[in-house]
Amino acid sequence: MSEQRNADANRTIINRHDEGTLPPPKLEVGLVGWLRQNLFGSPADAVVTILSSLLILVLVYGFFDWSVRTANWFTVINNQRLFMMESFEPEFEWRLALTVLLSALLTGISLAAWARRSWLVLAGLSVTLLAALALLPPIIDALIPQPLSYFTAGNVEIVDRASTLTPQHDLAFIAQAGETVSLRLALDEVADIETLSNLAGFSDRVANALANAAHNRLDRQVITGETFDRMLSGELTEGLEERTRLNIRTFTRTNDMLTSTAQYVETITGRLTATDGTVAELRLWLGRLERAALGLDPREDAILAAVEAVEDGATTLSMTDRVPAVLHDAIAELTARTLASEQLEDLGEMLILQLSEDLIGQPDQSNDDEELITPLPREAAFLRDMWVRLLTPQSVLDLYQLGQTPMAVAIRDAQTYALLAETVLSEASDSVSFDVPADGWYILSKDALAGETGTAILAADGIHPIVERTLSATESRFVRLTDNELVISDSRPQIDGKSAPFVVLIDNQFRGLRDLKTYLVHFIPPFFEQAERLLLPFFMTLAWGFALGRALAHMSGENSIFNSTSSRLSVLAWSTTPLLVLLAYFGLLDGAAPIQGAPAVVLKIAAAAGVVLLVRYIEDWLSRANPGEDAEGSLSRFLMYGWGAFPFLMYLVVSGVSGLSGGALGSIVGGLIWLLLMYFIGLNYRNALGYALLIGGFFAQILQSFVVNLVWEGWNSEAVGAILLWLVIAAIGVIAGQRGAALRGSLTAGMKRYGYLISCIVFLFIFVDTNTLADGADGSATLLAGLAVVFWLAWMFFSGATRWSSNRIIIGLLLLTFLWMQSWTMVDRWSTIYFVLWLTAGALTFKRGERAQSEPYKAEDMQRSPIYRRYSIQGMLAAAGVWLAALLLLPSLIAGLNAQGILQTSPQELLPLSDKRIWGGLMLTMQLTILGVGASFPIGLALALGRRSNLPVVKYACILYIEVVRGVPLITVLFLAVLMVPLVDPTLASIENAVRAWVGITLFSAAYLAENVRGGLQSIDRGQTEAAQAVGLSTWQTTLHILLPQALRAVIPALVGQFISLFKDTSLVFIVGLAEIVGIANRVVAQAEFLGRRQETFLYVAILFFVFSYIMSYISRKIEATGSGAIRAQQL
Amino acid sequence: MQELNQQVMASDEPIIICREMNKWFGDFHVLRNITLEVMPQEVLVIIGPSGSGKSTLIRCINRLEEHQDGRIVVNGIELSHDVQNIAEIRRETGMVFQQFNLFPHLTVMDNITLAPMKVRHWARDKAEQRAMELLERVEIPEQACKYPGQLSGGQQQRVAIARALAMEPRIMLFDEPTSALDPEMIKEVLDVMKELALSGMTMLVVTHEMGFAREVADRVIFMDMGRIVEEGPPENFFSPDIVHHPRTQEFLDQIL
Ligand SMILES: Nc1ncnc2c1ncn2[C@@H]1O[C@H](COP(=O)(O)OP(=O)(O)O)[C@@H](O)[C@H]1O
């Protein structure tokens, strides 16, 4: 054995040659390597790659082509406000703006926490975006001239579909100082139907109708001619042929036709007497003429005699011979007699009838016998011409006497109607030019000269369509479409006491195909202008949030700014600079700003670049100063609170709990202070002062409402009753808790369980019965409240609350507050209450912050356990608590703010939740989503836990609920909520549809959520429960601290999937009459201007849905990678 | 060392008493007429073939399993259906599992402090201070901020021991604490357990580590088919001179 091993050792080979390391082959790494591996790895791969690139190319090309050449993007651009907020009161728009900006701020801070290393990407994107926003429109304006506009003048009535139009005499337009307006007759454009039909550019309704008519006429002409030709060659299908026969029969009876009989007769005679007519043709024609003359009453004997004379002369001739000269006189005689006939029109009608019957066979013959008699070629040609002319509308050029009359045009002052420029246009070379002296409205007057009739199309340079943006029922704003939506005027000029008409945008401006140039000029400037107005503030705030986030992170770090005045100042200074830049930026946008034009653009870019550089600088500085994890931790905690508080705050802002008075400012300021408060709670949770603050806040709130009740309402039985009731409830709560504690030792588990059930039932009865005491009218609110209290009491009882642990107290107080609010009716109280609450909380927080300055965290403390890990559970719970609070508050907002609220304060001052205008557009979609997610989450959680309960009643109730709801389509639930609920109880009909839809969506989504959560709960190893029990955690604690966190983390993708589908499913509410985005889209495509523009509209809707869905799934991925998920990400 | 232990084991009241205890899983009689007394500060090692009911026995002691017949009294408290009693017993007994069963979503520190804070209502400061002491005792203070997923098996098991100790139990139950570990990690866990035994903790240990049993145990129990087949001091158990029960002999032959 040992010999063997020695022998092996002798044979050991040692490689002493060191090859060194080599770089991998070039073709295996980098882009080429990636391509080779991923796209061309195998022959099959290559084929798939090539085919799919082709497919993509085709699709992309098709889309690009459509988008540039035919799409009308004004459908989206013009209806942006509708899409975003439907008919939201413009007065309250700032609330939405504030909400969006706040969310941008929070998003920015979040990015600072999550994506801080990708500042380069962020910076690159922002610069590109801002540069594009700022640069593209002016470049386009400078490089590509605006297209001409066309207006009609004159006094001829023009028929367009069912209505008649006359060119307007006066037309208002908006111009800016320094621009030149010039006008000429558009003679080239109306030279023939083809050019008229291709009239491109903006035009007034009349010009547009003319071009339409020309276009239609050309079309009809071609189609009619083709049909006739195909009939002659026997190509028509049976159905079409039948219709064609009918057409021909009809046209032969048309008077219009008959005016040409004489011409026809002459044509035929002319042909026959010329050298190329044959005897056969002569016979045919004579026969018809004879029959026609015989058919008339009285008979045309003169014609018949002349026919006989010609026939006599032709008897000896063979059919193929040419008509000899000897007969010419006789034929001329016949022609003269025919033309002299008194009954020429009747004769002509009969002639053509015969002709057409020859062509199509006898009308009363059966189909089988029918045969086509091919008419003589010239007859056919004649017939074709006549037919085409009869079946196509008369040429617009002739009909409306286009371009035949000189036109008098004038430009006038809009206020005084004084003449500024004037001329008469009659030649192509005539034109008038006018240099605009000042910004504002002008009037273009145009008319035919006195005594003349006719129409003309004028080509104008410098006059562009105007869009009227409705601000409210009485207010409008007027913007020029093509030049970056420069706002010129709020009021429309008057002529003779009536509002002057102006050029509006008509949908089918772009008949035929548009070129890229026109596309750019028409759409890019307004689009970018809109993007700039909508997105730029958002991005700027985002950037500011980003900087703020880094500053916050730094603040709570070890090198805390609390420790140094100079660093504190610099952080403040740096983090407020973007705001200043923002202000400066918008200062520049203002029309009254001293800097305009190119310098303003340069400044804009500089400002944008400045923000980006600043963010970069702060980022750099902070990462040098504060490399530890602690800052990040406190930041994520801040975010947790911030986002948790956000829905509530947003609600305060959007629905305007406190109206427009000082209270609104109060609730916003208060909301912001609240955010700060939450932050410091996180920071100083250690000594539970945070909880004390919360409790104090709620106590203050309750106290406040006592005072309010007494001062405003005076002592009345209701107020006293309500106060007493809640005092009794509180007392019962305390007693129940103590009884529970005393009994605890001597009761068996079974007894406790039954006691708990019995107490629930008893309290339920008490509350159903006593609801009149509380708020009289609305029993359901009290019922809810009662349930909540029962829940609280049961909890106190069950847990034997000898220790007033802060959690229980908080929940209890929340419930009490909720109850209390049930008895409020006046909206104004809200503002005062919130104001006081926020101020108190803010003051207390500030004090605490000051104290924090003097006691920085110990370094060893930090090393041992970075804050964010230490507090992550608490943070999560606190955020959940905030959500819960927000949700508890919402129903009372809804209940408290309906009819009573409106009755007691004037409607202008507040926008109650029950107002339909709050619920519309993207806003409605977002509200339904956020509130739906927020409300269905706790319900779903409760259902999932309930399904695992040991109490059979609870368990089967949950199962029943989940299975029933999952077995019903959402649409049915919505119908039930919106249509059926009022049948159950008519008083419920007063609840706004949207609220009922929200409840429906919530209940629906909760069932699915419950199943997802249950899946997560089931995926957890039994060992977890055992370990938790072994260390002594109770069932509830195990669920709360061990099972739920793991279960939820495991099902984040499924949950977010559920939320995304909820988001998309909100579009169903349009079926129950709510105008969320899809509803709005349907409304947009019904607008006269954008009739049927479905592609553009729904493409935009799709993009909106995609953007938000993607954001949601992005956030979910980020959440997955936090906490213990971070190590999973590392390990992968 | 052995003598020292014997000396310390002076207290006369048994801390765990099982009397004629029986348990069934359905029809399967898994624990048969178990009678057992454990004195405070005693280290009891339970050995036996797989499926003999060792785990079930110690899980009955902290009520992770319910017994159906007979009595179990732990620390003077009768194990019954009373929820309150169960909670109290669980507070007094710590348990270490074969599969560690750490809470993966919490850091090491949170794993340890959770129960003291929630069950014993300690302030966080106190809980964390205690946790740090325990982590130092199991020699991994530097891992406090990591998540269980970032630790090796041996480290995880030591955290599990610290977690159990954080509740300051009077009794520790170990269910094959080293069976899921790689050989080089077994020693670090056993060292911690030895140190614990020396400090006077009452321990019930299910293990196949005969070296540990020989060195640390005060008493060894051999179980087979749900019965206690043989019981005695370790020196007797591992001495070749003693005549064992045939099942014991068979087991010892296989394992040694
Ligand atoms: N929850 C259970 N249900 C049914 N049988 C079980 C259960 N747990 C353990 N057993 C059975 O009880 C017997 C004893 O198991 P256990 O105490 O785990 O044995 P040991 O730990 O000695 O290997 C085994 O036969 C096992 O299959």
Ligand SMILES: [Mg+2]
């Ligand atoms: Mg076992």
